[in-house]
Amino acid sequence: MPELPEVAALTDFLDKHLRGAVVTQVQIVSFAVLKTADPPFAELEGRAVAGVQRYGKFVALEADGLYFVFHLARAGWVRFTESPTATHLKMGKGNLAARLTFSSAAGPLGVDLTEAGTKKSLAIYVVRDPSEIPGIAALGPDPFSPGFDxxxxxxxxxxxxxxxxxxxxxxxxxxxxxxxxxxxxxxxxxxxxxxxxxxxxxxxxxxxxxxxxxxxxxxxxxxxxxxxxxxxxxxxxxxxxxxxxxxxxxxxxxxxxxxxxxxxxxxxxxxxxxxxxxxxxxxxxxxxx
Structure with missing residues (x-):
């Protein structure tokens, strides 16, 4: 399971590569991973990425007032590509859970969320405020926060x-x-x-x-x-x-x-x-x- 160091590094990497890019498409391949219905995930499309933040083991991608938040759980991971395909994905039982594509000054970019194994617990949320997510609202102090002495x-x-x-x-x-x-x-x-x-x-x-x-x-x-x-x-x-x-x-x-x-x-x-x-x-x- 990815923990604080890996999630922090992943957050920094995504922030560096996606900040300023525009979301062109969001595809959810397994609706079991999507934990929210309002706002619809399609509303992310056309919005520019303002930044990527970490909340505990959650990663939150902010796009013009909406947040695409994911928790990788035990077997989830991220694949990043600078040459995404335009393939329309079908719902299936494979490892791919979601795909986001972006348009940036450097060209097209892609992010896949994957999850290995049969026990699926990767979670995706689309919210207006990360604190709406129960797991984030309940988080204790971060070990590297100023108040954690x-x-x-x-x-x-x-x-x-x-x-x-x-x-x-x-x-x-x-x-x-x-x-x-x-x-x-x-x-x-x-x-x-x-x-x-x-x-x-x-x-x-x-x-x-x-x-x-x-x-x-x-x-x-x-x-x-x-x-x-x-x-x-x-x-x-x-x-x-x-x-x-x-x-x-x-x-x-x-x-x-x-x-x-x-x-x-x-x-x-x-x-x-x-x-x-x-x-x-x-x-x-x-x-x-």
Whole structure:
């Protein structure tokens, strides 16, 4: 799933290439992805792109007072082309969810929204104000917003009896962090993913705050300036524990372990994060504290 660093890089790329371009056509290939009916998506056509912004993991393309907003979910992605075809698309069951074409000073441009797999959760909205979208209205603070300081994080953690892994992933608590970077942040902070948030002492909160910024900041630097087709590989290249089950931890050399749930999994290093303890039965054993 694309998270804050990839979505930020994608937003910057689209803003650079689409700002000032005119929307010539919007095609929705799967109406299941379109979550709004008013205003109609066809009203975007003929409008000039004023800019592209990020809200958590949402990308919002502003076109003369209307916003085309999308959330890529788990398996969604963007294909950008400087030579789009004029083909009229038919509704289908393939990976293509929507296509936008543009006219710019540099020539025609195209953006495809795609989604792999059978479980479709990519979402598209056409709205007059991004705050009309429930997922955006409910977002917590962005980790790089001026108001997100160590005191803010301490308040969030201190008031929650949730496991810290789940708390970091909750978009209504902190915007933009997902499964992969929560694994990476907790590994960098040497904190168990099963630790209860309110039990973290002041030193641990400070370390976690630093890890949020160092992990996401490094990923932002790595992703910056890259086109969409390179962002997934860039993300994978610097992950230390996420999706690396069975490999050696690059910090301590212990074996990276996994905990599986119904529709997701997490990875952690016992040597770095749980004092060497391993969750024996990943689905039924009692969580480490």
């Amino acid at each position: 160590v005191e803010t994080l301490a308040g969030i953690l201190g008031s929650s009896s949730q496991q810290v892994k789940g708390l970091l992933r909750s978009q209504s608590v902190i915007a933009g962090i997902g499964n992969a970077y929560s694994d990476e942040i907790l590994h960098a902070a040497r904190i168990s993913p099963f630790a209860i948030a309110r039990t973290l002492d002041r030193d641990a909160v400070g370390v976690l705050y630093g890890a949020i910024h160092s992990v996401l900041g490094t990923a932002l630097q790595e992703a910056g300036g890259k086109p969409p087709n390179e962002l997934k590989d860039t993300k994978r290249s610097h992950l230390r524990v996420h999706a690396r089950t069975g490999q050696a931890c690059p910090v301590c050399g212990d074996t990276v372990r996994e905990v599986s749930f119904a529709d997701t999994s997490l990875q952690y290093c016992p040597g770095c994060q749980t004092k060497g303890k391993i969750l024996a039965d990943r689905r039924t054993s009692r969580f480490l504290k």
